[in-house]
Structures are given as structure tokens and as C-alpha cells.
Amino acid sequence: MHINSFIRPFIILVSILFSTQGNSTLATINLKMYATLVSNSCTVSNSSKDIPIDMGSWPTRNFSSSSKKSPPVPFFIKLEHCDGLVTSGLTIKFNGNNDNGLLSLDNLSSAKNIGIAILDSNKNLVIIGDNNFISGSVLSSDNFTLKFFGQYVATSLPVTAGSANADATFTIEYQ
Numbered sequence: 001m002h003i004n005s006f007i008r009p010f011i012i013l014v015s016i017l018f019s020t021q022g023n024s025t026l027a028t029i030n031l032k033m034y035a036t037l038v039s040n041s042c043t044v045s046n047s048s049k050d051i052p053i054d055m056g057s058w059p060t061r062n063f064s065s066s067s068k069k070s071p072p073v074p075f076f077i078k079l080e081h082c083d084g085l086v087t088s089g090l091t092i093k094f095n096g097n098n099d100n101g102l103l104s105l106d107n108l109s110s111a112k113n114i115g116i117a118i119l120d121s122n123k124n125l126v127i128i129g130d131n132n133f134i135s136g137s138v139l140s141s142d143n144f145t146l147k148f149f150g151q152y153v154a155t156s157l158p159v160t161a162g163s164a165n166a167d168a169t170f171t172i173e174y175q
Contacts, residue, residue: 045078063154072149090134096168110162119149
């Protein structure tokens with residue numbers, strides 16, 4: 001027997017099997033794909049996740065009726081990985097114990113009749129608990145820094161001496 005005569009019928013049989021199976025439907029599958037596309041975003045730098053701000057030491061006489069404020073102390077919130085983020089505005093919301101828009105002292109503080117104002121980069125009051133518009137911009141660099149100030153403000157007179165500490169959290173949103 002010649003090998004060619006054995007292989008030729010086998011090849012024909014295999015060809016018939018594959019050609020008939022190629023025309024049959026194995027299964028019908030419906031695919032539904034879902035996605036959400038988001039714009040570029042920023043992250044808060046690790047150095048800005050817990051910001052200690054040394055507000056200094058001030059004599060109570062600095063809060064007399066003619067001058068009820070300490071000099072502003074700058075602090076910064078750094079955003080990273082912002083490259084290409086386009087915004088029509090940033091808003092920031094500082095949350096903490098609120099006393100007429102000022103940050104109230106914590107329960108462990110012993111000073112009386114004083115609060116802390118948070119000011120934006122133009123030294124305008126940022127109201128505690130409110131969404132405060134910062135600016136519209138294109139954040140074209142990888143890092144972006146927001147500048148703020150903390151400032152002691154007498155809430156009534158006389159201001160009494162003691163520790164004057166407060167805590168706040170912040171939320172930044174962009175559109």
C-alpha cells in the first residue's frame with residue numbers, strides 16, 4: 001500500500017469535517033461594555049496631608065480694640081500630577097469648628113475670645129464650612145501650589161492668654 005493513497009482519503013475526510021463545522025453557529029454572545037471617562041486629576045502631595053502651622057506667640061495686648069489681628073502666617077497646599085488638567089475653577093472647603101466664619105479653638109485650648117481666620121492668597125477671608133472659589137486656570141505643570149494664610153482674630157475683648165490651637169480639614173474640587 002502506498003502512503004499517498006492512505007493520506008489522501010484522510011485529508012479529504014478532515015477537510016469535510018472542518019468545512020461543515022465552519023458553517024455552524026457555536027454560540028451567540030452579546031457584549032455590553034461600560035466605561036466612565038474622567039478628566040485628568042490632581043493628587044494632594046504627601047507634604048500637604050498633615051500641615052503643621054506655627055502661628056507664633058503673641059501678647060494679648062496685640063489684640064486691643066485698635067488691632068484685633070495677628071500678622072498672617074503663610075501655609076501651602078501642594079497638588080501633584082496635574083499636567084494637562086483644565087479647570088473652570090477650583091473650590092476649597094475648610095471644615096472645622098466654626099465661629100462666624102472663623103476656625104474655633106479646640107477644647108484643649110486655654111485662650112479665650114480668639115479664633116483663627118484662614119485667608120486666601122489675596123488675604124481675603126475663606127469662610128469655614130463654605131465652598132470658596134479659588135480661580136479658574138489650566139494646570140499645565142505637574143505640580144500646583146495653593147497659598148493660604150492663618151491669622152489670629154479677636155472674637156471679643158479681652159483676649160485671655162493661653163494655648164490657642166485648632167484643627168481643620170479641607171476638600172478641593174475642580175470643574
